[in-house]
Amino acid sequence: MEEKSETPPTQPWLKKLNRVWHLALKAWPILLMFLVAVGTILAYNLLFSPPTPLTEQQVNQLALEAVASATPPPENAAVVYNFILPSLVLIQTENEDAVDGSGGSIGTGVVVNEDAAILTAFHVVADATAINIIFADGTEAAAIVSTFDATTDTAVLQPSRLPEILIPATLGNSNAMRIGDAAYAVGNPFGLAASMSSGVISGFDRSIPLAETGERLEGLIQFDTAVNPGNSGGPLLNKNGQVIGIVTALANPSEQNFFIGIGFAVPISTAGGTAGAPNY
Numbered sequence: 001m002e003e004k005s006e007t008p009p010t011q012p013w014l015k016k017l018n019r020v021w022h023l024a025l026k027a028w029p030i031l032l033m034f035l036v037a038v039g040t041i042l043a044y045n046l047l048f049s050p051p052t053p054l055t056e057q058q059v060n061q062l063a064l065e066a067v068a069s070a071t072p073p074p075e076n077a078a079v080v081y082n083f084i085l086p087s088l089v090l091i092q093t094e095n096e097d098a099v100d101g102s103g104g105s106i107g108t109g110v111v112v113n114e115d116a117a118i119l120t121a122f123h124v125v126a127d128a129t130a131i132n133i134i135f136a137d138g139t140e141a142a143a144i145v146s147t148f149d150a151t152t153d154t155a156v157l158q159p160s161r162l163p164e165i166l167i168p169a170t171l172g173n174s175n176a177m178r179i180g181d182a183a184y185a186v187g188n189p190f191g192l193a194a195s196m197s198s199g200v201i202s203g204f205d206r207s208i209p210l211a212e213t214g215e216r217l218e219g220l221i222q223f224d225t226a227v228n229p230g231n232s233g234g235p236l237l238n239k240n241g242q243v244i245g246i247v248t249a250l251a252n253p254s255e256q257n258f259f260i261g262i263g264f265a266v267p268i269s270t271a272g273g274t275a276g277a278p279n280y
Contacts, residue, residue, distance in 0.1 A: 076239055080184050081196050083241030086136050087111045087169035089118050090188050091143075091157070091233060093128035108187035108234030109133065109157060110243060111168045117275045118157040120233030121248050121266075122148045123210075125155055136194070139163040147274060152266050153210070153217055153248045154274040169235060172242025174221065174267035177201050185225045185247055185263070187234030199225030208249055208264055220264040221245045227263045236265040246271040 054062075089109040096103065107124030111117070118133065125131055131143045141159040148155035177183075181201045189195055203222030210217060223236065227247050236245035245265030 076182070077184060077196065077198050080237055080239065080241040081186060084110070084169055084186050084235060084237055084243075085194060086165075086167035088136050088186055088194055088234070089120075090134040090193055091118075091120060091124055092132045092134070093125055094130040094132075095127045096129060106188055106191050106230045107232045108230065108247070110233075110235040110246075111135075111166065112171065112243070112272070112275050113168050114166065116159055116162050116166055117146070118143065118159065119246060119271060119275050120155055120157060121246060122150055122153045122155040123248075124233045125157065126150075131157060133157065133159055134193075135159075135163040137163045137165070149274045151215070151217075152270050152274065154246060154266055154271045156275045170240075170242045171268050171272055172238050172240065172244045174244040174269045177204075177221070177238065177244055179203065182239045183223045183225045183244075184237040184239075184241075185223075185227050185231055185234060186237065187227065187231035187247065189228035189230040191230055197226040199223055202262070206264060208251075217248065217264070217266070219267065219270060220248065221267055223263050223265065224261055225263060226259050228259050231263075243268050 087110050089111060091107040091109050092104060093107070094104045105124065107120060109118040109120035109124075112119045125145055126148075128145075131145070132140060133143045134140050139161065141161040143157040143159045146156050146158040179201055182198065183201050184196060184198045186194065186196045200223065201221060202224050205218075206220040206222045207216045207218045208220065209215070221236065221244070225236070227234075227250055231247050232249070234247045235243040236247055238244050245267050247263060247265050249264045250259050251262035251264070
């Protein structure tokens with residue numbers, strides 16, 4: 001009769017150790033990932049230390065520097081002035097005077113197209129025996145009246161020579177203006193070249209008599225922007241620097257030739273026709 005071999009009994013502690021070993025084998029990838037993550041965080045903190053907080057004095061200094069470096073935008077009047085200045089023209093005329101045999105006057109004009117047509121007031125050049133103009137860059141030239149319309153007090157001059165760079169003004173829409181809208185006049189009052197004044201549109205469809213003929217100029221823009229002798233023929237501008245009128249007269253109830261608060265301009269929708277611009 002064969003004897004059966006007996007398997008020695010497994011010790012309880014050995015079973016527990018075996019179970020722990022198997023669990024460890026399953027969990028080691030998770031443990032490894034945890035250790036890598038912790039190591040990465042520690043390495044990052046060692047290599048890239050957090051920034052030092054700014055002191056109150058440093059914050060105030062940075063604020064002052066930011067304020068000092070902020071450049072405010074220019075006033076709208078300055079933008080309009082720089083926009084129209086290259087197109088502005090000083091007009092000097094010579095004419096026969098009944099008293100001493102010589103005379104002359106100063107006015108303003110504005111270049112309105114690439115053909116160098118200079119739009120101005122007709123009364124500035126009506127009696128001139130010679131016309132001299134000075135462009136914004138200082139270029140001087142003789143000029144002649146190429147066309148005019150006495151009924152609207154507008155004229156167009158053609159210069160004998162042009163400046164190296166010719167910059168025509170941009171014509172606006174006088175019919176789009178409203179009472180109270182900003183208005184700017186740039187001209188040469190009393191010979192003070194390229195002077196600017198600002199105000200508002202104060203009326204439309206005004207009429208005034210012409211001292212020379214007694215006839216009336218109709219459909220004028222009224223404004224309170226300061227103008228004086230020498231401004232005649234210069235541009236009246238809107239807030240975008242566009243020409244909306246040609247300065248023609250100022251009100252003189254006291255018969256004194258200086259500004260008292262009311263000026264008049266021929267709308268560019270009318271005056272532009274003298275220079276060949278379409279009516280609009």
